[in-house]
Amino acid sequence: xxxxxxxxxxxxxxxxxxxxxxxxxxxxxxxxxxxxxxxxxxxxxxxxxxxxxxxxxxxxxxxxxxxxxxxxxxxxxxxxxxxxxxxxxxxxxxxxxxxxxxxxxxxxxxxxxxxxxxxxxxxxxxxxxxxxxxxxxxxxxxxxxxxxxxxxxxxxxxxxxxxxxxxxxxxxxxxxxxxxxxxxxxxxxxxxxxxxxxxxxxxxxxxxxxxxxxxxxxxxxxxxxxxxxxxxxxxxxxxxxxxxxxxxxxxxxxxxxxxxxxxxxx
Amino acid sequence: xxxxxxxxxxxxxxxxxxxxxxxxxxxxxxxxxxxxxxxxxxxxxxxxxxxxxxxxxxxxxxxxxxxxxxxxxxxxxxxxxxxxxxxxxxxxxxxxxxxxxxxxxxxxxxxxxxxxxxxxxxxxxxxxxxxxxxxxxxxxxxxxxxxxxxxxxxxxxxxxxxxxxxxxxxxxxxxx
Numbered sequence: 001x002x003x004x005x006x007x008x009x010x011x012x013x014x015x016x017x018x019x020x021x022x023x024x025x026x027x028x029x030x031x032x033x034x035x036x037x038x039x040x041x042x043x044x045x046x047x048x049x050x051x052x053x054x055x056x057x058x059x060x061x062x063x064x065x066x067x068x069x070x071x072x073x074x075x076x077x078x079x080x081x082x083x084x085x086x087x088x089x090x091x092x093x094x095x096x097x098x099x100x101x102x103x104x105x106x107x108x109x110x111x112x113x114x115x116x117x118x119x120x121x122x123x124x125x126x127x128x129x130x131x132x133x134x135x136x137x138x139x140x141x142x143x144x145x146x147x148x149x150x151x152x153x154x155x156x157x158x159x160x161x162x163x164x165x166x167x168x169x170x171x172x173x174x175x176x177x178x179x180x181x182x183x184x185x186x187x188x189x190x191x192x193x194x195x196x197x198x199x200x201x202x203x204x205x206x207x208x209x210x211x212x213x214x215x216x217x218x219x220x221x222x223x224x225x226x227x228x229x230x231x232x233x234x235x236x237x238x239x240x241x242x243x244x245x246x247x248x249x250x251x252x253x254x255x256x257x258x259x260x261x262x263x264x265x266x
Numbered sequence: 267x268x269x270x271x272x273x274x275x276x277x278x279x280x281x282x283x284x285x286x287x288x289x290x291x292x293x294x295x296x297x298x299x300x301x302x303x304x305x306x307x308x309x310x311x312x313x314x315x316x317x318x319x320x321x322x323x324x325x326x327x328x329x330x331x332x333x334x335x336x337x338x339x340x341x342x343x344x345x346x347x348x349x350x351x352x353x354x355x356x357x358x359x360x361x362x363x364x365x366x367x368x369x370x371x372x373x374x375x376x377x378x379x380x381x382x383x384x385x386x387x388x389x390x391x392x393x394x395x396x397x398x399x400x401x402x403x404x405x406x407x408x409x410x411x412x413x414x415x416x417x418x419x420x421x422x423x424x425x426x427x428x429x430x431x432x433x434x435x436x437x438x439x440x441x442x
């Protein structure tokens with residue numbers, strides 16, 4: 001009987017794995033469906049622009065303020081360490097590299113997933129629950145082309161821009177703390193930063209990261225909404241899953257991308 | 267909210283985003299000022315010891331950045347470190363240029379310093395610098411100093427303790 005219990009554990013593990021893989025496969029097929037149905041969204045850009053407004057423009061405040069504060073905290077904490085080695089002039093390098101390479105894309109991705117991704121999931125999930133998606137199909141309107149694709153592309157467009165704004169404001173926040181408050185020379189702050197930050201190796205890789213996160217977060221958001229159980233609880237669970245899965249996906253993808261982009265060398 | 271207002275806000279958002287990208291590329295990444303990857307020629311310099319020199323470290327001449335260290339490898343036959351230096355096309359150096367590894371500050375990053383000689387022939391792409399000066403190693407310097415102090419023995423200015431074993435090989439270093 002103990003053997004049966006043990007077998008049950010493995011059966012459950014196997015079932016969970018199979019379901020997870022099946023879901024991943026569904027998500028990938030959904031991605032191809034969204035991309036292949038994007039024609040309507042791209043020939044009617046108003047649909048996308050509307051979603052860029054709700055996802056991107058309305059996230060501007062939270063992203064901007066977060067960037068500013070993270071830059072200022074980075075500068076304060078970095079100063080503590082750097083001043084011991086007499087290298088407080090390199091604070092520009094520290095702030096710029098951490099923001100452009102890591103914090104900009106990652107934190108923006110997390111904020112975007114919780115601010116805009118969850119909203120998209122809830123919206124699409126509620127449309128499914130109230131049978132608006134089914135009604136569209138009855139009217140021969142493709143819900144993937146009309147509802148899903150614009151939201152997906154809006155996320156893919158907005159998030160890299162938000163990440164760039166985040167990094168810029170963070171660097172400005174570091175400048176505000178470093179130069180007037182801690183007394184670092186402004187020339188050294190910018191000069192060392194410009195000497196150390198390579199536009200292709202650092203800036204472009206940061207942008208690539210933010211695009212990858214944008215695709216991941218947008219796909220997770222629309223998929224969870226489209227796939228949710230059409231009940232009030234189902235929508236609530238799908239919204240939670242969007243935030244959790246997005247966060248894990250961003251952090252895991254960040255590790256993988258960092259290994260490939262910044263492995264070895266400086 | 268009318269479509270026009272939405273378009274306006276989205277336009278502003280996209281403009282700010284693109285401006286931020288431009289800021290990162292130009293002001294932070296310094297795209298325009300020194301784009302050494304696009305043009306430049308490569309010369310090789312062989313060092314006995316490169317210390318802590320890293321790829322992408324600056325190459326300076328008279329303090330001005332003229333290029334970057336592209337890669338560092340070990341020559342398996344001569345056991346020398348081969349540093350490939352990419353120099354901006356605007357700068358030409360004579361064939362008897364001396365390459366040396368210096369440290370900015372006491373513990374700062376290391377860079378390659380080029381000192382041009384008097385030759386009339388200029389370096390071309392793929393040339394090798396013969397005259398090099400290795401990185402200063404703090405450990406060697408300290409041990410040299412200690413050995414020379416020990417060799418001085420009681421006749422030194424401090425004249426305190428005689429050294430246990432003054433090694434014979436302390437030919438260089440501080441002389442009394």
